[in-house]
Amino acid sequence: MKKLLEVNNVSKTYGDYKALNDVSLSINKGSVFGLLGPNGAGKTTLIRIINQITMPDTGSVILDGEPLKPEHIKYIGYLPEERGLYKTMKVGEQALYLAQLKGLSKQEARQRLKYWFDRLDIGDWWDKKIQELSKGMAQKIQFVVTVLHNPKLLIFDEPFSGFDPINANLIKDEILKLRDDGATIIFSTHRMESVEEMCDHIALINRSNKILDGRLVDIKREFKNNTFEIGLITPDHNNTTSLLKEKFEMFPANFKSINDELQYQIKIPDGHSPNELIGYLTSLGQLTHFVEVIPSASEIFIQTIQKN
Amino acid sequence: MNHLLLIMKREYLTKVKNKSFIIMTFLSPLLFVGIFALVAYLSNLNNDTVRTVNVMDESGLFMEEFVSSSQLQYKIVFDTTLDEAKKDAEENQVYGLLYIPKTEDLGALSRGITFYSKDSPSLSTIGSINNMLEKKINALKLREAGIDSEIIKKLHIKISANQETFGGQETSKLGSGLKLAFGGAAGYLLFMFIIIYGNMIMRSVIEEKTSRVIEVIISSVKPRLLLLGKILGTTLAGLTQFMIWVVLIFILMAVASSVFGIDTAAASPSQQMLEQSVDGGAQKMVHDLMLEINNLPILNLIIMFILFFVGGYLLYASLYAAVGAAVDSETDTQQFMMPILMPLMLAVYVGVFTVIDNPHGTVSQVFSYIPFTSPVVMLMRIPFGVPLWQQLISIVILFLTFFGTVWFAAKIYRVGILMYGKKPTYKELFKWLKY
Numbered sequence: 001m002k003k004l005l006e007v008n009n010v011s012k013t014y015g016d017y018k019a020l021n022d023v024s025l026s027i028n029k030g031s032v033f034g035l036l037g038p039n040g041a042g043k044t045t046l047i048r049i050i051n052q053i054t055m056p057d058t059g060s061v062i063l064d065g066e067p068l069k070p071e072h073i074k075y076i077g078y079l080p081e082e083r084g085l086y087k088t089m090k091v092g093e094q095a096l097y098l099a100q101l102k103g104l105s106k107q108e109a110r111q112r113l114k115y116w117f118d119r120l121d122i123g124d125w126w127d128k129k130i131q132e133l134s135k136g137m138a139q140k141i142q143f144v145v146t147v148l149h150n151p152k153l154l155i156f157d158e159p160f161s162g163f164d165p166i167n168a169n170l171i172k173d174e175i176l177k178l179r180d181d182g183a184t185i186i187f188s189t190h191r192m193e194s195v196e197e198m199c200d201h202i203a204l205i206n207r208s209n210k211i212l213d214g215r216l217v218d219i220k221r222e223f224k225n226n227t228f229e230i231g232l233i234t235p236d237h238n239n240t241t242s243l244l245k246e247k248f249e250m251f252p253a254n255f256k257s258i259n260d261e262l263q264y265q266i267k268i269p270d271g272h273s274p275n276e277l278i279g280y281l282t283s284l285g286q287l288t289h290f291v292e293v294i295p296s297a298s299e300i301f302i303q304t305i306q307k308n
Numbered sequence: 309m310n311h312l313l314l315i316m317k318r319e320y321l322t323k324v325k326n327k328s329f330i331i332m333t334f335l336s337p338l339l340f341v342g343i344f345a346l347v348a349y350l351s352n353l354n355n356d357t358v359r360t361v362n363v364m365d366e367s368g369l370f371m372e373e374f375v376s377s378s379q380l381q382y383k384i385v386f387d388t389t390l391d392e393a394k395k396d397a398e399e400n401q402v403y404g405l406l407y408i409p410k411t412e413d414l415g416a417l418s419r420g421i422t423f424y425s426k427d428s429p430s431l432s433t434i435g436s437i438n439n440m441l442e443k444k445i446n447a448l449k450l451r452e453a454g455i456d457s458e459i460i461k462k463l464h465i466k467i468s469a470n471q472e473t474f475g476g477q478e479t480s481k482l483g484s485g486l487k488l489a490f491g492g493a494a495g496y497l498l499f500m501f502i503i504i505y506g507n508m509i510m511r512s513v514i515e516e517k518t519s520r521v522i523e524v525i526i527s528s529v530k531p532r533l534l535l536l537g538k539i540l541g542t543t544l545a546g547l548t549q550f551m552i553w554v555v556l557i558f559i560l561m562a563v564a565s566s567v568f569g570i571d572t573a574a575a576s577p578s579q580q581m582l583e584q585s586v587d588g589g590a591q592k593m594v595h596d597l598m599l600e601i602n603n604l605p606i607l608n609l610i611i612m613f614i615l616f617f618v619g620g621y622l623l624y625a626s627l628y629a630a631v632g633a634a635v636d637s638e639t640d641t642q643q644f645m646m647p648i649l650m651p652l653m654l655a656v657y658v659g660v661f662t663v664i665d666n667p668h669g670t671v672s673q674v675f676s677y678i679p680f681t682s683p684v685v686m687l688m689r690i691p692f693g694v695p696l697w698q699q700l701i702s703i704v705i706l707f708l709t710f711f712g713t714v715w716f717a718a719k720i721y722r723v724g725i726l727m728y729g730k731k732p733t734y735k736e737l738f739k740w741l742k743y
Contacts, residue, residue, distance in 0.1 A: 015739050048726075051527045052527075053523070053526055053527060070530075073527070073528055076527070078523075078524070078527040080523040080524060080527070082520045082523050082728070083520055084519040084520030084521045084524075085519065085524075086322070086515075086516075086519060086521055087519050088322065089322065097318055098524065098525075098528070100314055101311060101314060101315075101525065101528040101529055102528050142524075145524070
């Protein structure tokens with residue numbers, strides 16, 4: 001898989017405060033990369049370095065095989081978390097201005113804007129001022145402005161904030177479509193369900209250090225601990241529970257069901273297989289539910305940060 | 309370069325298309341001229357009222373002197389006591405009562421003259437009465453001493469030394485006034501321009517911060533370019549406004565003076581001077597004036613005006629932009645405005661007090677080298693003739709400092725525009741320079 005972006009041993013210090021400590025990342029072309037971490041971990045600093053807003057103290061950033069340089073600005077689209085538009089400017093004028101700053105010609109920008117405005121069904125906002133629009137409407141404009149110049153690398157910092165679920169879905173689909181068309185996406189968010197849905201790859205930054213990095217499926221595989229969620233109908237629940245508790249490490253479980261059954265999470269001891277568990281359980285009663293517990297991104301996030 | 313033009317264009321257009329900017333552009337001259345016309349009209353109105361003064365002259369020496377004018381009418385009262393005359397004056401609501409007692413000698417007489425009135429009389433009225441009495445008593449005293457007043461008149465001589473530089477250039481007091489006017493106008497213009505448009509730049513920087521658009525912009529252009537574009541764009545908008553003001557004020561002044569029949573120049577001293585020396589002197593005066601204007605280093609003045617104006621304005625504008633970047637809202641700017649306004653005020657005070665007094669004194673010279681005061685002070689000095697090398701040194705210092713402040717402002721700006729929340733202290737600002 002070809003790399004689009006490589007961050008090599010980047011450090012950045014503000015006065016006495018170390019914002020990034022020797023962070024390295026590599027991002028595959030055409031992937032959605034989740035950049036995660038608690039507030040103040042250093043994500044924004046890293047994103048600003050990639051955008052050349054700030055320079056790293058040490059380390060280097062390689063975009064598509066070349067060290068980062070000013071001309072690269074036009075290959076990157078950035079939707080910052082702290083975003084906004086000029087309130088008194090008209091939507092169309094403003095979008096044209098921002099597109100031209102990214103190096104598009106006026107005609108080109110106008111054509112592409114027309115395409116996007118029609119696509120998102122916002123064509124009749126052209127002559128409105130931003131202050132007349134709602135927050136969600138302004139966010140749509142902001143999204144269009146970010147992707148207008150067809151950047152190779154798109155960086156979205158909390159792209160869904162301010163959107164209702166319908167529009168959030170719309171934007172999500174647009175982002176995935178951009179990926180399918182060949183763009184690479186860095187995605188920074190605290191909404192773990194969107195990480196789950198969209199990211200192929202994640203990196204976790206905590207207190208200026210990268211503490212986790214890899215494909216989401218690999219990480220999940222690494223974090224799962226042979227635990228299964230079971231539902232079991234038995235003649236005597238209490239008896240069965242004490243029997244099971246003698247043999248296994250058990251955790252309470254709670255899932256929706258139409259039966260009146262025992263619900264537990266059971267950890268299989270090392271050296272045993274799920275099949276053995278199934279065999280044992282069916283000997284005790286009627287097995288109605290058997291699912292492997294896969295840690296969610298949110299659980300991985302919390303676990304890793306707490307362990308650190 | 310392309311980006312710089314784009315930014316300038318946006319800054320310029322948003323300023324110029326702004327409603328309050330348009331309103332201010334066209335309303336200010338109207339207000340200015342309107343107030344001026346109003347004041348002129350009111351003071352005319354004020355002078356139109358006729359004041360009546362009752363005169364009770366027991367000495368009988370001044371009877372022929374009281375000649376009524378259009379604004380001041382005298383009414384001589386006879387055969388009455390002082391108390392009755394006072395009562396009478398009060399009842400008839402005349403402006404006042406002038407009482408001249410009958411005494412042995414003129415000395416006692418002059419001490420005994422009293423003016424009675426309801427309120428304290430206007431300075432101009434009492435002044436003209438005093439003046440008239442003084443002249444008469446003076447003449448009487450001269451006669452008493454046996455001196456012919458004609459001789460005194462002949463003895464009286466007025467000296468106005470001819471002024472000439474060593475180089476043989478004729479100068480005059482009139483010329484000094486003119487130079488002062490030129491220098492003062494240039495300095496004051498710069499001062500106003502810095503305050504008005506410096507603030508505008510600051511607000512525009514703050515606006516980008518509060519609307520949070522700044523991070524989007526600087527992911528496309530370098531902060532330094534943005535800063536430069538903002539300063540230049542706003543300056544052009546400012547120049548546009550200034551030009552319109554100047555033109556409008558001239559037009560409106562002309563219209564106002566013809567419509568209201570107000571002689572706007574009536575109050576200016578030069579006009580009075582011209583009137584006083586009407587016979588024979590006037591022509592020489594006009595000739596002198598033309599000569600003086602010709603003698604002014606016009607070309608030097610214009611070139612230096614542009615250089616100092618640009619340099620001084622940009623110097624302060626970059627500081628204003630830095631302040632805008634450091635804070636979150638306009639209310640937080642106070643603390644940082646002081647260090648900017650102080651040297652500016654100092655420049656104006658030095659200009660007004662020391663340059664007028666002695667354009668080439670040590671204080672004036674020193675302040676015309678210090679870059680934060682030099683634009684105003686040097687502009688005021690140049691009409692009095694400053695050697696070219698001094699001007700050049702001052703310009704060089706000014707522009708070097710300008711590059712320094714732009715560097716400083718750009719540093720503060722780069723860091724400040726991305727900082728939200730707490731208002732920074734000076735210590736933190738200093739730290740930002742090292743980021």
